[in-house]
Amino acid sequence: MYRSQVLICGGTGCTSSGSMDIKKALEDELKKRGIDKEVEVIRTGCFGLCALGPVVIIYPEGAFYSRVKVEDIPELVEEHLIKGRILKRLVYHESIEQDRVKSLDEVGFYKKQMRVALKNCGVIDPENIDEYLAFDGYKALEKVLTTMKPEEVISQIKKSGLRGRGGGGFPTGLKWELTAKPVADQKYVVCNADEGDPGAFMDRSILEGDPNCVLEAMEIAGYAIGATKGFIYIRAEYPIAVKRLSIAINQAKEYGLLGKNILGTGFEFDIEIRLGAGAFVCGEETALMNSIEGKRGMPRPKPPFPANSGLWGKPTLINNVETYANITKIILNGADWFANIGTEKSKGTKVFALGGKITNTGLVEIPMGTTLREIIYDIGGGIPNNKKFKAVQTGGPSGGCIPAELIDIPIDYDSLISIGSMMGSGGMIVLDEDNCMVDVARFYLDFIKDESCGKCTPCRVGTKRMLEILEKITRGQGTMDDLDKLETLAKEIKASSLCGLGQTAPNPVLSTLKYFRDEYIAHIVDKKCPAGVCKALLQYKIDDEKCRKCGLCARSCPVSAIEGKVKEKFTVNQDKCIKCGTCMTKCPFKAIDKK
Amino acid sequence: MKTIQELEEIRKNTLDRVNQRRDRNTTRIVVGMATCGIAAGARPVLLAIMDEVEKLNLKDVIVAQTGCIGVCRLEPIVEVIRPGEDKVTYIKMTPEKARRVVNEHVVGGKVVEEYVMHIVDGKIINDYTVEKD
Ligand SMILES: Cc1cc2nc3c(=O)[nH]c(=O)nc-3n(C[C@H](O)[C@H](O)[C@H](O)COP(=O)(O)O)c2cc1C
Numbered sequence: 001m002y003r004s005q006v007l008i009c010g011g012t013g014c015t016s017s018g019s020m021d022i023k024k025a026l027e028d029e030l031k032k033r034g035i036d037k038e039v040e041v042i043r044t045g046c047f048g049l050c051a052l053g054p055v056v057i058i059y060p061e062g063a064f065y066s067r068v069k070v071e072d073i074p075e076l077v078e079e080h081l082i083k084g085r086i087l088k089r090l091v092y093h094e095s096i097e098q099d100r101v102k103s104l105d106e107v108g109f110y111k112k113q114m115r116v117a118l119k120n121c122g123v124i125d126p127e128n129i130d131e132y133l134a135f136d137g138y139k140a141l142e143k144v145l146t147t148m149k150p151e152e153v154i155s156q157i158k159k160s161g162l163r164g165r166g167g168g169g170f171p172t173g174l175k176w177e178l179t180a181k182p183v184a185d186q187k188y189v190v191c192n193a194d195e196g197d198p199g200a201f202m203d204r205s206i207l208e209g210d211p212n213c214v215l216e217a218m219e220i221a222g223y224a225i226g227a228t229k230g231f232i233y234i235r236a237e238y239p240i241a242v243k244r245l246s247i248a249i250n251q252a253k254e255y256g257l258l259g260k261n262i263l264g265t266g267f268e269f270d271i272e273i274r275l276g277a278g279a280f281v282c283g284e285e286t287a288l289m290n291s292i293e294g295k296r297g298m299p300r301p302k303p304p305f306p307a308n309s310g311l312w313g314k315p316t317l318i319n320n321v322e323t324y325a326n327i328t329k330i331i332l333n334g335a336d337w338f339a340n341i342g343t344e345k346s347k348g349t350k351v352f353a354l355g356g357k358i359t360n361t362g363l364v365e366i367p368m369g370t371t372l373r374e375i376i377y378d379i380g381g382g383i384p385n386n387k388k389f390k391a392v393q394t395g396g397p398s399g400g401c402i403p404a405e406l407i408d409i410p411i412d413y414d415s416l417i418s419i420g421s422m423m424g425s426g427g428m429i430v431l432d433e434d435n436c437m438v439d440v441a442r443f444y445l446d447f448i449k450d451e452s453c454g455k456c457t458p459c460r461v462g463t464k465r466m467l468e469i470l471e472k473i474t475r476g477q478g479t480m481d482d483l484d485k486l487e488t489l490a491k492e493i494k495a496s497s498l499c500g501l502g503q504t505a506p507n508p509v510l511s512t513l514k515y516f517r518d519e520y521i522a523h524i525v526d527k528k529c530p531a532g533v534c535k536a537l538l539q540y541k542i543d544d545e546k547c548r549k550c551g552l553c554a555r556s557c558p559v560s561a562i563e564g565k566v567k568e569k570f571t572v573n574q575d576k577c578i579k580c581g582t583c584m585t586k587c588p589f590k591a592i593d594k595k
Numbered sequence: 596m597k598t599i600q601e602l603e604e605i606r607k608n609t610l611d612r613v614n615q616r617r618d619r620n621t622t623r624i625v626v627g628m629a630t631c632g633i634a635a636g637a638r639p640v641l642l643a644i645m646d647e648v649e650k651l652n653l654k655d656v657i658v659a660q661t662g663c664i665g666v667c668r669l670e671p672i673v674e675v676i677r678p679g680e681d682k683v684t685y686i687k688m689t690p691e692k693a694r695r696v697v698n699e700h701v702v703g704g705k706v707v708e709e710y711v712m713h714i715v716d717g718k719i720i721n722d723y724t725v726e727k728d
Contacts (some may be wrong), residue, residue, distance in 0.1 A: 001649040002612065003641070003658040032706030038645065040612070060623070060657040084628045124613065133602060134609035142599060261596035263599055 002040040004081060009122065011046030011208050011299050012201070012240055013362075018070070019043075019054035025073040026290040028431065030081070039081055045209015047122040049109055051361035052092060057122075066092040066106070067576055109360050114341065116349045117165075117325035118365045121209030126244045129251040138257055139329035141216050145265045148231035153178060153224040157327070159335035161347030166283075166320030166422050167398065168500075169413040170347075179305040179317040180225040188291070188311045189218050190318040193241070194276055194283035197396030198447060202351040203321035205363050207234070207241035210325070210463050211248035212528035215258065215271060217327035222269045230271040233276040233288050245273055280397070282449035284499050286316045287453065298453045299499035315584040318426065322351055342368030346412035356393075356429040359384050369410040373403060376430060382553045387432040391515070396425025397451075398504035400511025401437065420511040422504075436533035438515040440524055442470040444508040452501065459502030462493040466509060469561035474534040478524040495587055528595070535579045538594045540572050546591035553583035553592060611654060621655040622701055624648075627672040629663035635670035636689070643690035644673070646699040656701060669712065676713050685710040 008014075008023045016149030023043060030036040047055050052066035056076075063077070063086050072090055079087040095107045115121075124131035132138075144153055158173025179187065191214060195203040208216060218230045234242055249271055252258040260268045274292050281287045282297040289311050291297035310316020326348055330338045331463050339347050346368035352375070355361050359381030366375060372392060376382065383389050385544065391401040400421035409415050413423050431440065445467045454460045469482050490506030496505045513520060518556040522528050529537040542553070542562075547570060554562040554570055559575040572583070572592075597605070624631070626641045641660065641693050664674070669686035673693060676682045683706050685696055692710055699705050 001645055001658075003660075060659050082628060082660075083630075084626075130605050130609040131613050134613045136603065137606075142602075227728075232711045255602070263602075330616075361645075498660055 003039060003563055004038060004039045005059045006081075007044050007047075007059070007122065007398065009045070009055045010043035010049050010054060010126070010240070011050070011205055012238075013046065013050035014053035014055055015240060015442070017053045019056075022054055022068055022073065025070045025310075026077070027079045029073050033077060033082060035077075035081060036102060042125045043124060043127070044207040045121040045126050046363050047469065048113075048118070048363040048365075049360060049539055050363065051359070057386075061086065063087075064095040065090045066093045069074075083304075084170070108292060108381065109364075109379055110360075112370065112374055113365050114349050114367050115365050116329050116341070117351055118209070118320050118363070119329065120213065121205060124210065126209055126211055127247050128253060129212060129248065129257075132210070132248075136328075136332060137212055140328035141219055143331060144220050145263055145267050148178060150226065152225045153220060153331070156335045156508045157224075157330060160338040161342075161345075162323065162326055162330065163346065163413060164320055165322035165350065165425065166325075167395070168424070169423060172319065172323055174226050175307065175319070176221065176317060178305070179315050182308055182315045184315050186229070186312075186314045187225055187521050188314055188316040189221045189225070189230040190289070190306075190316055191218055191230065191232040191310065191321060191324060192283060192284075192285065192288060192318055193232055193238075193321045194288060195235065195238075195321075195425065196278070196283045196451075197282035197398075197425055197427045199355045199429050200396060200425050201288065201353045201362065202426045204238050204241050205345045205353075206321050206325050206351070207238070208244055211241070211245045212252065213328055214245075214321055214324045215248055215252055217324035218271060219258070219262070219269045220327055220331065221317055221319070221324070223440045224269055225315070227317065228270065230269065231274050231292055231311070232271060233274045233282075233292055235274055236275040237278045242273065242275065249273070261286045265535045269323075272482045279453075280447070281453045281499070281501050284501055285335040286499070288318070291317065299457045299501070301498060303332060322426070332392065335512050343410065343412045346413055350411065350423065350426060352426045352428045354380055355390075355430050355437070356388060357383050357432040366411070368412045371408050371410055374413065375428070376407070380430070383430065383432050387434060389430070390435060391431045391434055391437065393421075393429040393440065393508070394427065395422040395504075395507070396427045397448050398422060398500065398507055399424045399427075399509045401431070401440065401515060403515040419506070420514055421585045422507070434531055434533070436474075436529050436531040437519045437535045438470065438474055438529075439531075441509045442467065442474055443504070445470060445528075448501070448505045452505075456496075457497035458496040459498065459505065462489055462497075462504070463505050465489060466506065467556070469586060470509070473520060473523050474529070475536040476523060476527040478520075480521075480524055482524070483517075483520060484496045487513065532594050538579055539574055540577055540579065540581070540583060540592055540594050542572060543568065543591045543593060546589050548589050548591070550588075551557075552586050552588065556582050556586040621657050622678065623657045623659055623674075623676045624697070624701065625661045625676065626720070627670055627674075628660035628665060629667075631663055631667035632670045632672065635667075637671040639690050640671045640673065640688045640693045643693045644697055647694045648673040648701075651702060653697075653701065672696075672712075677701075677704070683695045684712045695708050 008019050054068050056065040056068045078436050079085050148363040162172040163169040193203050276282050278510045282291050285296045287299040306316040332573045341348050349365050349367050351365045389404050391403050416422050448463050449467050452459045472478050490510050491508050522530050549567050561573045600675050628637050645658050671688045673685045673688045699707050
């Protein structure tokens with residue numbers, strides 16, 4: 001028996017901020033103090049509060065320590081684990097109230113969340129299948145194999161109302177039914193773990209924190225549609241997730257939970273991992289399947305749909321990681337339980353990777369229908385540095401921007417589409433007054449231009465032309481005609497591109513044009529960038545009234561663009577200035593402004 | 596290859612260990628482990644409690660430690676908090692006394708009165724050394 005358990009986050013975020021060094025230091029210290037037999041140290045998946053990493057939670061108290069450093073370990077062991085006192089200096093300030101440690105559910109960040117897909121993340125050791133088993137792991141598979149017919153499984157998933165979490169929101173049960181229908185000697189189950197949206201890391205966190213739940217769901221899907229073989233397509237840029245998946249597959253095989261005659265029922269299923277090289281287009285299902293087959297990752301027209309002709313021409317079911325992560329819970333808790341969460345047309349929860357100008361950067365899971373306001377202020381802790389909230393970008397390069405005035409919109413598939421954005425896979429990037437919306441649109445198009453596979457002309461050439469126009473505008477050389485041109489091009493590209501990449505690529509431009517047209521106009525007519533981002537439109541200027549003529553700016557300027565004499569006057573030579581901003585940060589009197 | 600029964604066995608055995616990581620409504624046995632407590636012999640008391648809890652295979656029990664409870668001369672101090680009941684404070688504990696508390700109070704629900712700290716009119720009356728002077 002252990003009297004205390006220390007959970008250390010082993011997600012990618014915390015690992016890169018040194019959590020594994022902390023684990024080692026902690027284990028050494030526990031040994032040194034002779035209490036290593038009383039205190040257990042467990043590496044888990046992501047707790048969600050990545051901004052505060054590395055995160056350490058100590059039970060039974062449930063004390064949540066943030067930004068822990070190796071140097072803190074001796075004190076932490078001495079105070080908390082030997083003397084049993086919460087080390088207040090390190091405890092996440094929001095989790096403590098009048099010297100009492102609040103349970104994590106009471107902390108703002110967690111209070112409004114509901115963990116379904118992430119249920120085990122941050123709780124179990126992802127490299128130990130026994131811990132997964134302890135939390136009802138593989139019970140759903142057992143239930144399905146021993147008590148349900150394939151049609152019953154499909155009808156449960158249909159009844160739950162689950163829709164695909166990979167972006168499109170296609171009803172999952174219907175997709176299973178369509179793939180179950182065709183008769184074939186071989187069928188496949190594919191898990192889409194490509195996760196190419198910039199800023200998104202939901203799927204990675206699920207695979208790092210609870211790889212077995214995806215394996216189990218793929219087996220259930222295999223049973224339902226009549227497939228014996230599964231592939232997980234994951235980008236090689238996710239080494240921790242790949243490693244934990246491989247460990248999970250091996251452990252599941254050892255226990256007879258994968259392979260032949262699973263659980264003694266005669267059911268057979270095998271899963272292989274396929275590594276992708278990290279191209280955005282390879283997340284598109286037909287390109288992904290080409291890539292698995294060893295061909296170049298390019299999409300093909302649909303139909304035929306994968307359900308009829310997928311991998312090697314065989315009926316193939318393809319779902320997203322998070323979609324799978326919901327399956328076992330639906331089977332165990334019932335379709336009605338799931339259908340009761342969320343809104344009328346969007347059931348269940350959605351995981352978002354919260355990033356950008358937000359206090360609590362990290363991973364959150366909320367019931368569908370939660371408003372943007374709740375996510376940003378109650379869970380996300382608001383915008384740092386007293387800046388003004390401007391917009392949220394959802395859906396990555398396929399999505400759009402939601403402006404501040406729509407902050408009370410409920411987050412679900414249909415509301416987001418109705419305002420010109422989309423759920424996407426779950427990236428959510430918060431923008432404040434310092435973000436230029438034209439520049440944001442330019443960023444996504446620049447990404448798209450690089451990631452377009454080149455197979456169809458509208459996407460290959462059209463997105464490049466759009467990008468050129470945007471760049472022209474950010475340089476202050478745009479005309480009002482350009483805005484019409486952008487809109488026309490956008491319409492053409494959406495209507496004529498081969499795959500979802502091109503069909504959605506103009507969305508970031510269209511949505512910013514819709515909600516932030518005045519910013520475009522400011523760039524074109526006034527030759528100004530209101531947020532102060534577009535360099536070509538900025539001028540650094542010295543305010544003579546605030547300036548104390550110390551000359552620090554002139555000495556700091558890397559290109560000697562500031563001219564003048566100490567105690568007299570300084571000015572910025574705009575021809576020489578490279579707009580690096582050094583003078584502005586150096587000035588002790590805040591006398592330099594960019595406009 | 597594991598059978599369904601064997602998997603169930605693994606689930607049960609692992610759950611006891613893993614379940615401590617969730618916030619629950621359980622009995623807490625808290626041992627005062629500040630410098631005073633440790634000097635007075637709190638560590639063997641703590642180990643005895645853990646050992647007894649494990650021996651009796653108690654599920655819903657947490658053994659935790661705390662800092663100085665404030666009456667250092669009465670250490671080692673052990674507090675038992677059962678859900679929905681008042682906290683009971685045991686003083687001058689030894690490993691043997693502690694095992695009795697686990698058996699009679701934590702398991703049996705009967706407070707071991709003779710070790711309990713009693714406070715009457717703001718005075719701790721079972722602290723005889725203080726009463727004398
Ligand atoms: C350009 C592009 C990129 C995509 N990237 C992903 C991705 O990274 N992950 C994903 O699950 N789906 C992605 N999709 C959606 C897939 O094509 C497919 O719809 C999805 O995997 C189906 O699973 P679901 O029904 O469970 O959502 C992408 C689609 C497009 C057009």
